[in-house]
Amino acid sequence: MEILGLGILGGCMIAGLFMGNLLGKLVGLNSDVGGVGFAMLFLVFLSNYLELKGKPLPERVGRGIEFIAALYIPIIVAMAAIQNVVAAIKGGAIPILAGGLATLLSFFLVPLLARLGSKETS
Amino acid sequence: MLDLLSKIIKANGLVFAFVVVALITLLADRIATAIKQKRMSSSIAIMIGLLLAYIGGVLTNGKRGIADIELFSGMALLGGSMLRDYAIISTAYGAKWENLKKAGFAGTVSLFVGVFFSFFVGCVVALLLGYKDAVSVTTIGGGACTFIVGPVTGTALKASSEVIALSIAAGVVKSILTMALTPFVAPKIGLNNPAAAMVYGGIMGTTSGVAGGLAATDPKLVPYGAMTATFYTGLGCLLIPSVGFLIVKAILG
Structure with missing residues (x-):
């Protein structure tokens, strides 16, 4: 029943993208707003709910989902290999400075805001 | 002979992409082991991916990195947004x-x-x-x-x-x-x-x-x-x- 895991995953994705596009339309953008995030919420909610009920997903169903999760890094490697790296380098100073500084400075914000999260929990 | 091989690869792009990424992963793993930084093997694999994207861009003047070389066009499917999102969602399984x-x-x-x-x-x-x-x-x-x-x-x-x-x-x-x-x-x-x-x-x-x-x-x-x-x-x-x-x-x- 591994295919059931792939199916649950697919169902969450379609439902999530539907929600994301609906939200996009609602706020006047003709695009997806957080569709993947909604899909992840559905999956977390479903698996946590079933566990709480004492009826977790059967092991073989879970294995189907875990198989895709194991392909995650290889898929990311393929994704890296199809980026427009040449354009990023050739664009000159503006893209490198704007994108580069935004990235480097943003890193420093993470510990500041993460503290906000830990205050919330303690 | 080579013509036949490249014809087969082009007709089975996604499957060939699995072979390519598997080889990249293997190579990255070897490099990580050699420099005694086992945990870095994924980031090395991603860097190799970016390097291939650069090579593809220089060779073809295209926008899709290595995927613009016809032999590697299956990489666009494996690394495209459909499978990427599908895999990202799957990682939520096990999140609390x-x-x-x-x-x-x-x-x-x-x-x-x-x-x-x-x-x-x-x-x-x-x-x-x-x-x-x-x-x-x-x-x-x-x-x-x-x-x-x-x-x-x-x-x-x-x-x-x-x-x-x-x-x-x-x-x-x-x-x-x-x-x-x-x-x-x-x-x-x-x-x-x-x-x-x-x-x-x-x-x-x-x-x-x-x-x-x-x-x-x-x-x-x-x-x-x-x-x-x-x-x-x-x-x-x-x-x-x-x-x-x-x-x-x-x-x-």
């Missing part, structure tokens, strides 16, 4: 509802802070490098958010295509740097727990950058970072052409 709830507030705040902070940095760079009109400055600022926010903003504000291209490139630089640098920066910024990962996703915002960066840092953190990052581009497309543009216009007069 309580962890998400705990960091929900900080994650939401980080989204707003992240969008406006990157936008601000991008605008300052555009101003310093000689752009004075509100439309161009806002568009480049949008590009500093993600490579989708930039062109969406530029199109909405009717920016020139040259400025839109710059904004896309800025977003691509951000996503590549996030992918490559996160594993090295992670220990210094306390990126080692679900709450910090959710904040990180909200601050950086580039889905591919966050996904790649966390994969190379600690795969267990992927669902938390990806969860917030996926809302970032939408929020940016919403706020930058409207609120962001009004702020820039008010300042530049």
Whole structure:
């Protein structure tokens, strides 16, 4: 029943993208707003709910989902290999400075805001 | 003989992409073992991917990296948004509802802070490098958010295509740097727990950058970072052409 895991995953994705596009339309953008995030919420909610009920997903169903999760890094490697790296380098100073500084400075914000999260929990 | 082989490969692009990525992974693993940094094998694999993307771009003048070489066109399917999103969602299996709830507030705040902070940095760079009109400055600022926010903003504000291209490139630089640098920066910024990962996703915002960066840092953190990052581009497309543009216009007069 591994295919059931792939199916649950697919169902969450379609439902999530539907929600994301609906939200996009609602706020006047003709695009997806957080569709993947909604899909992840559905999956977390479903698996946590079933566990709480004492009826977790059967092991073989879970294995189907875990198989895709194991392909995650290889898929990311393929994704890296199809980026427009040449354009990023050739664009000159503006893209490198704007994108580069935004990235480097943003890193420093993470510990500041993460503290906000830990205050919330303690 | 070679003709036949390349014909078969072209007809089975996705399957050949599995072979290519498997070889990259194997090579990265060997390199990581050789330099005694076993944990870095994913980030080395991602770097090899970026290097191949560069080679593909130089050889073909195309936009899709290695996938523009016909033999490797299957990489576009394996690394495209459909399978990427499908795999990102699968990582949420095993995530705990309580962890998400705990960091929900900080994650939401980080989204707003992240969008406006990157936008601000991008605008300052555009101003310093000689752009004075509100439309161009806002568009480049949008590009500093993600490579989708930039062109969406530029199109909405009717920016020139040259400025839109710059904004896309800025977003691509951000996503590549996030992918490559996160594993090295992670220990210094306390990126080692679900709450910090959710904040990180909200601050950086580039889905591919966050996904790649966390994969190379600690795969267990992927669902938390990806969860917030996926809302970032939408929020940016919403706020930058409207609120962001009004702020820039008010300042530049």
